[in-house]
Amino acid sequence: MAIDKQKAILFGAAAAVRLLLFTAFPSLPNLLTGRVEISTPVTSFKRLQEGLFLYTHNVSPYDGGVFHQAPLLLPLFSLLPNPSTQPFATNLLYTIVDLLGASALMQIAESGQSVSSRLFTSPRKALRWSNIAIGASFLFSPFTIATCIARPTSALANFFVLSSIAKATQGASITSILALAFASYLSFHPILLFPPLLLILYDAYAGSSKGPSNPLAFSLVHIGGLAAALGMLLYLSAILTGSWEFLAATYGVRLLLPDLTPNVGLWWYFFTEMFDSFREFFLGVFWLHILSYVGGLTIRLRQQPLFVVTSLLGIFAIFQPYPSIADSSLYLALVPLYRHVFPLMRYSFLASSTLLYASFLGPAFYYLWIYAGSGNANFFYAITLVWSLGLSVVVGDSLYAVLRDEWEVERPEMRGKEVRRI
Amino acid sequence: MPPSSGLRPPSTPNSNEAVTIGSARMAATAKSLPPPESKDAILTRRLVILSFWAIVLCLGLPVWWKTTAIYRADLPLQVMNDWAEGKTCRPVFPLRIAFEAPALPLQDAQHLLRTTQHALDDLNEFSAHHLRLMPAGSPVAANTSQHSQGMTVQDGVLHNKPDEDVAMLIRLVPGESGSTPRAELQSYSPTLEVYYTSNQIPSSSSTSSPLATFIAHELQKMFAEEQATLAYLLSTSSTAHNSKMKSLSPETASALERQSTRAFKYAPTYHLTFSLFSPTASPSEWEIESALQEYISPLLQSLSSISNFTVDTQVQLYATFSPSIHYPEFDAPSNSWTLRREDLSGFINAAEWPLSPSIGAGPTVNFVLYVPNPSQSPLLVKENGGNSWLVPQWGGVLILNPEPSHQNNGTAKILTQESLRPAMLTFSNQLFSLLGLPQTPSSLPLRLSTLKRVRAAALLFSASSTLGALARLTKALPSISIPDTVAKSVDQTIIHLHHACSDLRAGKFHGALEHARIAEAEAEKAFFERSMVGQVYFPDEHKVAVYLPLLGPVAVPLVLAALKELRSLRTRS
Numbered sequence: 001m002a003i004d005k006q007k008a009i010l011f012g013a014a015a016a017v018r019l020l021l022f023t024a025f026p027s028l029p030n031l032l033t034g035r036v037e038i039s040t041p042v043t044s045f046k047r048l049q050e051g052l053f054l055y056t057h058n059v060s061p062y063d064g065g066v067f068h069q070a071p072l073l074l075p076l077f078s079l080l081p082n083p084s085t086q087p088f089a090t091n092l093l094y095t096i097v098d099l100l101g102a103s104a105l106m107q108i109a110e111s112g113q114s115v116s117s118r119l120f121t122s123p124r125k126a127l128r129w130s131n132i133a134i135g136a137s138f139l140f141s142p143f144t145i146a147t148c149i150a151r152p153t154s155a156l157a158n159f160f161v162l163s164s165i166a167k168a169t170q171g172a173s174i175t176s177i178l179a180l181a182f183a184s185y186l187s188f189h190p191i192l193l194f195p196p197l198l199l200i201l202y203d204a205y206a207g208s209s210k211g212p213s214n215p216l217a218f219s220l221v222h223i224g225g226l227a228a229a230l231g232m233l234l235y236l237s238a239i240l241t242g243s244w245e246f247l248a249a250t251y252g253v254r255l256l257l258p259d260l261t262p263n264v265g266l267w268w269y270f271f272t273e274m275f276d277s278f279r280e281f282f283l284g285v286f287w288l289h290i291l292s293y294v295g296g297l298t299i300r301l302r303q304q305p306l307f308v309v310t311s312l313l314g315i316f317a318i319f320q321p322y323p324s325i326a327d328s329s330l331y332l333a334l335v336p337l338y339r340h341v342f343p344l345m346r347y348s349f350l351a352s353s354t355l356l357y358a359s360f361l362g363p364a365f366y367y368l369w370i371y372a373g374s375g376n377a378n379f380f381y382a383i384t385l386v387w388s389l390g391l392s393v394v395v396g397d398s399l400y401a402v403l404r405d406e407w408e409v410e411r412p413e414m415r416g417k418e419v420r421r422i
Numbered sequence: 423m424p425p426s427s428g429l430r431p432p433s434t435p436n437s438n439e440a441v442t443i444g445s446a447r448m449a450a451t452a453k454s455l456p457p458p459e460s461k462d463a464i465l466t467r468r469l470v471i472l473s474f475w476a477i478v479l480c481l482g483l484p485v486w487w488k489t490t491a492i493y494r495a496d497l498p499l500q501v502m503n504d505w506a507e508g509k510t511c512r513p514v515f516p517l518r519i520a521f522e523a524p525a526l527p528l529q530d531a532q533h534l535l536r537t538t539q540h541a542l543d544d545l546n547e548f549s550a551h552h553l554r555l556m557p558a559g560s561p562v563a564a565n566t567s568q569h570s571q572g573m574t575v576q577d578g579v580l581h582n583k584p585d586e587d588v589a590m591l592i593r594l595v596p597g598e599s600g601s602t603p604r605a606e607l608q609s610y611s612p613t614l615e616v617y618y619t620s621n622q623i624p625s626s627s628s629t630s631s632p633l634a635t636f637i638a639h640e641l642q643k644m645f646a647e648e649q650a651t652l653a654y655l656l657s658t659s660s661t662a663h664n665s666k667m668k669s670l671s672p673e674t675a676s677a678l679e680r681q682s683t684r685a686f687k688y689a690p691t692y693h694l695t696f697s698l699f700s701p702t703a704s705p706s707e708w709e710i711e712s713a714l715q716e717y718i719s720p721l722l723q724s725l726s727s728i729s730n731f732t733v734d735t736q737v738q739l740y741a742t743f744s745p746s747i748h749y750p751e752f753d754a755p756s757n758s759w760t761l762r763r764e765d766l767s768g769f770i771n772a773a774e775w776p777l778s779p780s781i782g783a784g785p786t787v788n789f790v791l792y793v794p795n796p797s798q799s800p801l802l803v804k805e806n807g808g809n810s811w812l813v814p815q816w817g818g819v820l821i822l823n824p825e826p827s828h829q830n831n832g833t834a835k836i837l838t839q840e841s842l843r844p845a846m847l848t849f850s851n852q853l854f855s856l857l858g859l860p861q862t863p864s865s866l867p868l869r870l871s872t873l874k875r876v877r878a879a880a881l882l883f884s885a886s887s888t889l890g891a892l893a894r895l896t897k898a899l900p901s902i903s904i905p906d907t908v909a910k911s912v913d914q915t916i917i918h919l920h921h922a923c924s925d926l927r928a929g930k931f932h933g934a935l936e937h938a939r940i941a942e943a944e945a946e947k948a949f950f951e952r953s954m955v956g957q958v959y960f961p962d963e964h965k966v967a968v969y970l971p972l973l974g975p976v977a978v979p980l981v982l983a984a985l986k987e988l989r990s991l992r993t994r995s
Contacts (some may be wrong), residue, residue, distance in 0.1 A: 275968065277490075277903075278489075278490065278968055280488075280489035281485065281486060281489040281490050282972070283489075284481075284482070284485035284486070284489055285482070285485070285972070285973070288477055288481055288482050288485065289976070291477060291481070292473075292474055292478070295470075295473030295474070295476070295477065296470045296473050296474055299466060299469045299470050299473055300466060300470045302466070410460075
């Protein structure tokens with residue numbers, strides 16, 4: 001009962017903070033919506049409004065080349081009253097999405113997958129934060145709150161990713177796959193989470209009373225399920241917009257990066273400087289770079305698939321074409337699940353100070369470049385490099401810590417000793 | 423050395439130190455050997471390395487191959503070079519001249535025709551350009567053209583339509599008055615009338631006759647300028663034709679060069695702009711529309727088989743001289759104001775007078791009518807007292823001095839059609855020069871058809887040499903891409919060049935001009951393809967700078983891990 005009460009207080013407080021910010025500062029949502037750190041061309045709420053306007057006036061929302069988001073968002077948002085005059089419904093929707101995401105995150109924490117999976121149990125499993133603390137770290141993270149206020153559609157994708165993981169830890173194949181399909185439908189790259197999620201599901205299935213099944217048949221069934229769910233969503237979209245042109249306008253944009261609006265990622269600057277003739281090649285290189293982590297991490301960390309998912313989300317937050325702090329907030333929400341390896345991490349101070357440094361200086365440098373005119377694009381690009389460096393230090397350091405943790409199971413006598421690379 | 427036990431995380435390309443930590447061992451017991459690696463760990467490590475290499479090899483390589491391959495459409499280089507060197511097409515200009523002698527018996531007429539042809543052949547030094555006589559209206563004559571388009575068969579009777587492929591008509595007219603033989607060229611039809619007396623008809627036995635020689639000389643004289651122009655064109659456009667060239671005297675060559683630098687480059691459409699400039703407020707109106715209708719339109723009509731024209735007009739008041747020229751000086755002996763000859767080129771005040779360089783696709787031909795201030799009238803050119811001149815490849819200028827009768831009450835407000843007449847006549851002459859119309863012969867249709875042949879040949883050469891340049895470019899720069907559109911344009915060019923060439927051979931000069939025009943346009947399009955030149959200045963060394971900064975750091979751990987693994991495999995086995 002105490003837990004439930006704490007949970008209610010947490011959710012109530014989180015909702016109150018959000019609704020208070022929405023109502024006390026009515027200009028804040030619009031201000032944050034315009035920030036490049038939060039709104040990217042593929043998630044921006046402003047662009048969604050544009051698409052919505054075209055959609056409600058019976059014009060193809062992709063005419064004009066501004067709107068790049070999934071078509072099924074349109075009927076959902078067209079049900080809500082106009083956010084410029086009556087923003088409450090929209091605000092409430094985003095608040096609820098955040099709370100549901102937090103609830104899914106707490107389910108993940110509850111499952112204990114992070115400390116003991118089917119094949120591996122950490123020797124430090126006693127050291128962990130409570131579900132409430134983990135939920136609070138997500139709900140009260142300034143990145144999450146800023147994302148919620150700015151209302152990019154990546155908030156929805158984050159929710160689907162979290163619930164997909166949560167359902168996978170519970171072994172609920174159908175809902176997990178469905179949520180993953182939604183997440184991939186909304187923002188494309190979560191489909192790369194499928195292999196580790198499949199492992200989580202398989203572990204849950206094998207660990208349950210039903211006993212182990214044929215891995216091949218298991219994965220084929222789930223691949224089929226994912227394909228069917230995605231196919232269904234895409235087909236519905238095609239019916240809705242009347243043609244398949246939305247594919248090029250949504251996933252085509254994510255794949256080919258025609259819009260070079262600055263963001264916190266690494267792609268935009270690189271591709272503004274790129275020789276035209278090498279553009280396609282480096283698009284391929286960048287995408288393959290992301291893709292290459294999936295196989296390696298999944299094989300190496302077979303025993304801890306949830307950590308593979310976490311690390312992949314961190315890698316997406318750094319290396320995807322249109323990252324925003326919404327992606328970082330999702331990754332940073334999952335990191336506290338690994339409280340037990342924090343003592344093994346060596347660069348926590350460096351990582352946290354780098355991230356703080358970047359989050360304070362990023363907006364300042366953007367201002368210097370765009371508004372004051374006293375800086376240039378390199379200012380902002382440098383700070384996004386620092387930001388990405390901070391995130392990759394977290395990813396790398398946690399990876400090291402988890403591997404070290406695994407290694408100590410194998411060689412208990414090494415516990416607490418210094419290691420050296422040979 | 424087999425790697426010792428312990429951590430072997432995947433060798434991730436974004437590695438920082440923490441990720442690529444290798445096997446580890448206690449610092450304190452550095453000398454003691456760590457326990458051997460488990461089989462599972464080795465397998466996992468190999469699988470991880472394999473998974474990275476699988477992505478590099480199975481996806482990375484095809485992507486690299488596909489996206490950086492330079493697409494080079496196949497170009498018929500040999501054919502293009504042949505065109506440029508003039509091997510494929512040796513342009514010939516067979517002019518068919520109809521020969522009509524209504525007053526002569528058929529036998530005599532044919533004999534005369536034969537002897538005249540002989541005389542002509544003897545006179546002609548320029549093999550590419552030959553005149554061929556044929557009896558007028560004979561079906562044989564028409565059938566020599568491959569498609570007998572001049573003839574239609576109707577009710578079993580041959581009707582002779584006016585055949586545009588017949589260059590001119592010689593009509594023999596018996597005339598007793600005046601000196602005979604004499605020839606009169608009609609100004610507005612391609613007809614040469616030759617007056618003769620009956621005793622000048624050669625007898626059937628003789629192989630030459632004064633009349634035949636006379637006709638041959640007349641013809642030769644008429645086409646001398648055309649032959650010279652074509653010869654000049656051949657000599658300047660390509661080296662391959664030089665051998666069979668008729669030699670040109672230096673004077674002729676320089677005259678032709680002057681003429682060709684003066685004329686506009688050929689375009690399917692020209693814009694004509696007629697502008698009235700005045701330094702004062704008057705004249706503020708001119709009856710340009712009716713003047714154009716009267717004096718210019720008929721010309722444009724007759725030129726329409728070669729190019730199209732659009733016309734616009736403007737009036738500009740208070741137009742001042744350009745500050746760069748000398749102010750007109752008063753010349754007391756002739757009671758006139760004079761402009762110095764060297765100032766004529768700066769007369770056009772390009773900075774202030776609204777003469778746009780080009781409207782739309784084609785070039786603009788400007789005609790400027792300048793009415794000087796009454797206090798400076800008449801305004802003339804100092805050296806020769808003229809009042810008009812031509813600006814090469816730009817247009818013509820005429821100073822219209824108000825007539826003395828008007829000077830009593832100042833300059834007339836309106837320039838009437840009648841007062842515009844001299845200006846329009848000058849402008850039409852200037853237009854002919856600017857379009858490259860030859861000076862002789864006096865018959866306008868003949869001059870037009872000469873222009874047609876000259877233009878067709880010029881376009882043919884220009885398109886061929888563009889093809890050659892493209893072929894050389896393709897060979898010289900193996901790193902540029904050649905899109906399909908270029909190949910298509912090249913094919914079109916070659917097809918149309920072939921048509922143009924065969925049309926020339928068949929004497930169908932209008933068709934030849936059409937095809938040569940298309941060929942030229944396509945060749946230019948192919949040569950100036952935008953996407954082709956993008957990579958011209960991209961040497962191979964630059965590729966290192968493109969690939970290395972990003973791919974180098976990624977490749978090093980990948981390659982090293984693979985090598986290490988392979989070495990351990992070998993020592994183990």
